[in-house]
Amino acid sequence: MGNHRKALRTTTVGAVSATLIAGSVLGFAPTAQAASNDVRFVDITGDGGTVLKGNVVTPSGADGTRRYPLLVLPTSWGLPQVEYLAQAQKLADSGYVVVTYNVRGFWQSGGQIEVAGPPDIADASRVIDWALANTPSDARHIGMAGVSYGAGISLLAAAHDKRIKAVASLSGWADLIDSIYSQRTQHVQAGALLDGAGTLTGRPSPEVQQVFKDFFASNLAKEPDLIAWGRKRSPATYIDEFNKNGTALLLANAWGDTIFPPNQYVDFYEKLTGPKRLELRPGDHATAELTGLFGLPNDVWTDTERWMDHYLKGEDNGIDREQPVELKPRSSGGYEGYPDWKSVGATQRKIDLAGTTTIHANVDSGADGGVIFLSSILDQIAQVPPIASIPLLPRRYAAVWQSPRYAAAQHIRGTAKLHTTLTPTKESGTLVAYLYDVGPLGLGKLVSNAPYTWHGLTPGKPFGVDLELFSTAYDVPAGHRLAMVVDTVDPLYIEHNPSGAQLTFSSPAEDPSYVSVPLREQ
Secondary structure (H helix, E strand, O other): OHHHHHHHHHHHHHHHHHHHHHHHHHHHOOHHHHHOOOOEEEEEEOHHHOEEEEEEEOOOOOOOOOOEEEEEEEOOOOOOHHHHHHHHHHHHHOOOEEEEEOOOOEOOOOOOEOOOOHHHHHHHHHHHHHHHHHOOEEEEEEEEEEEOHHHHHHHHHHHHOOOEEEEEEEOOOOOHHHHHOHHHOOOHHHHHHHHHHHHHHEOEOHHHHHHHHHHHHOOHHHHHHHHHHHHHOOHHHHHHHHHHHOOEEEEEEEOOOOOOOHHHHHHHHHHOOOOEEEEEEOOOOOOOOHHHHOOOOOHHHHHHHHHHHHHOOOOOOOOOOOOOEEEOOOOOOOOEEEOOHHHOOOEEEEEEOOOOEEEEOOOOOOOOOOOOOHHHHHHHHHOOOOEEEHHHOOOOOOEEEEOOOOOOOEEEEEOOEEEEEEEEOOOOEEEEEEEEEEOOOOEEEEEEEEEEEEOOOOOOOOEEEEEEOOOEEEEEOOOOEEEEEEEOOOOOOOOOOOOOOEEEEEOOOOOOOEEEEEEOOO
């Protein structure tokens, strides 16, 4: 397993390098256009005297006689400060002072990578202080926005700084632990990508280096420390502060985000009581926002500007009267609006997982969640998710249940849930559940998946498993069926099955096993 992880991380660093080269092109491409509009590159003193490299774009003709709403944009993980120049120019043209800055520890900014720790949150407030003192910005109308790392920092900053009235969090996280350590399972490709990009473009702090080391080593003794570390960096921890402040929060993410899956955003959204909007679209991490960073038309950035126009400028553009939950299904073109998340999958249809099935662990059956970025991008562009031949999956290593064929299309919306009884032969283990759309020839297209890990249980003693799959919006054509597949190995995750382990799934009469599928009401 150690050699496997080392190879994976080496491969991932190569992928990171290619991504960053593309990101640099992405970031620098709009520079020539923006530079003609008096972009200032500045040094901003952050927390503890750390120098943060930033740039400022002001509205054309600003002469200091009037004040403008301020938007602060922290950079994404591993990208330079020019990342947002195209959008900064557009926002400045519409009447904002825009300050973007490279977060500490990356590129030319000072300090070390803290993964949205207290110094990063303090930095955001220092950037606001600097902008109020050095630009024609209005202290009464301050917002923050960002993609990925910038999204998480923006949310955390708003929880700690009441001056921030509105946030657009794009492809960010609400719960860091639930994102990359869901159900006690390390999302190894996601972790390797973050670790590799941080090492390649920045200076991880000793604490961050130790966290990644413990994460990849599956150090259970350090698990409480890892969870505490992640909770401090999770906006969901500060839900009371958001609700007390009444911050207007726009949360946008992709169905196939392999860094920050949508479930944790949804749970956070449901607990908010202030102005809020949730948008979910096809794609992977930060791919839905990508064209907007080139200055091209983009739904995510359009709604970000509309959100800020209403909550910072006071414009009556109607965004507050629209349905607050906006979904774009993976398999159709139009948006769907809902009054709240519970209305998304209002109908539940159960598939019975009858009988008793035993599988052997430690072998990949051929059912898997794909490859980080690549698989969900293919799904976004060509509607080609990971595919498996369901009839050919080896039943020695994969448990398979199928529904009858559906006479009418099934519009899956929301979070499918697996409930089963499991009897393991070892005290620890991992299973991965997959929901497939199976066509007439038996080829299954991946609808959703999720991992589940346990430790310290009694071998041979059955226990209940309740697992939420990653939320999605997918249309199953008429004449197809759904299949639930469970195996024990997936390249996306670290598995914890000892050699020779077997898993037995049963469906006791007093507690039947099933998968509950959320469907849109017709």
